[in-house]
Amino acid sequence: MARELVYGPVPSRRYGLSLGVDLLPRKICSYDCVYCQVGPTQELCVERRDFVPPEAVEQAVAHALERGPRPEVLTLAGSGEPSLVLSLGRLIERLKRLSGVPVLLLTNGSLLWREDVAADASRADILAPSLDAPDEATFAAINRPHPGVDFGRMLAGLRQACARHPGTVRLEVMLAAGWNDDEERLEAFGRVLRGIRAEVVDINTPVRPAPGRSIQACSPERLECARARFGPGALLVGGFRGGAATPVALADAERVVLELLARRPCTQADLRVCLGLGDEVLADILRRAREAGRVRAEARPSGLYFFAG
Numbered sequence: 244m245a246r247e248l249v250y251g252p253v254p255s256r257r258y259g260l261s262l263g264v265d266l267l268p269r270k271i272c273s274y275d276c277v278y279c280q281v282g283p284t285q286e287l288c289v290e291r292r293d294f295v296p297p298e299a300v301e302q303a304v305a306h307a308l309e310r311g312p313r314p315e316v317l318t319l320a321g322s323g324e325p326s327l328v329l330s331l332g333r334l335i336e337r338l339k340r341l342s343g344v345p346v347l348l349l350t351n352g353s354l355l356w357r358e359d360v361a362a363d364a365s366r367a368d369i370l371a372p373s374l375d376a377p378d379e380a381t382f383a384a385i386n387r388p389h390p391g392v393d394f395g396r397m398l399a400g401l402r403q404a405c406a407r408h409p410g411t412v413r414l415e416v417m418l419a420a421g422w423n424d425d426e427e428r429l430e431a432f433g434r435v436l437r438g439i440r441a442e443v444v445d446i447n448t449p450v451r452p453a454p455g456r457s458i459q460a461c462s463p464e465r466l467e468c469a470r471a472r473f474g475p476g477a478l479l480v481g482g483f484r485g486g487a488a489t490p491v492a493l494a495d496a497e498r499v500v501l502e503l504l505a506r507r508p509c510t511q512a513d514l515r516v517c518l519g520l521g522d523e524v525l526a527d528i529l530r531r532a533r534e535a536g537r538v539r540a541e542a543r544p545s546g547l548y549f550f551a552g
């Protein structure tokens with residue numbers, strides 16, 4: 244199934260009801276993180292280009308805004324790393340004007356050392372870079388970067404871009420059990436984070452399964468240890484804070500469910516909260532999609548998750 248350029252609105256655990264804007268046609272990234280929900284990176288790259296025409300992105304966003312429901316934020320993320328997009332800065336400006344809602348840029352931060360990327364990122368209302376490792380060896384293990392990404396240069400660029408950003412900075416640290424949550428690394432993280440300006444440090448853990456990979460969420464005890472070491476701005480990422488969306492029209496329900504599952508595995512409860520659809524409707528859509536081989540289900544400790552494909 245061809246991917247739409249926008250998806251949702253979907254429940255963001257930090258930002259409320261978010262209209263996702265996907266600037267990449269498939270999984271293209273400068274990293275291949277072990278916990279990635281999108282699946283293995285299909286094109287590992289660091290060269291910037293426009294992967295889809297910027298005009299097509301604007302049109303897709305305009306159409307989604309017309310269709311509703313109204314999102315609280317536009318989130319540039321999707322199938323890979325949005326800072327790889329050459330027209331990113333111009334696109335952010337146009338989407339802000341078009342939507343009238345804040346634009347959030349989720350980025351892995353790998354290219355923020357570049358002046359052009361930092362300038363583009365500075366146009367977002369909220370900059371949300373991630374940092375999953377306090378040292379080079381952990382970085383190589385968990386993020387599996389393109390050979391062109393140097394840990395020291397990445398970290399210096401991240402520090403500088405956060406310090407200069409005119410809007411809000413929310414840094415995300417993804418902690419995975421056994422990968423980067425031991426005492427020594429948490430202390431090293433604390434030292435690194437003290438050098439980065441961020442209003443909030445979101446501590447996340449992979450509660451949703453990563454397709455094809457076995458990654459475990461950290462225990463509540465390890466997450467509490469992290470919070471204690473990461474400073475006063477550190478928060479544990481909780482459940483979806485928004486209320487139920489204005490329901491997606493029944494005629495669109497199947498398409499929206501499949502588009503959402505193409506980007507992230509969800510439980511039926513996630514879909515209900517996100518899309519405002521009833522359990523009966525969702526159960527019917529999921530049953531038919533499973534019978535047609537378009538969706539599969541996997542039981543995980545945090546619930547029964549549905550995946551596209």
Ligand code: SF4
Pocket residue numbers: 272273274275276278279280281284322323324351
């Ligand atoms: S940086 Fe994001 S999109 Fe890229 S591999 Fe990691 S989690 Fe996936």
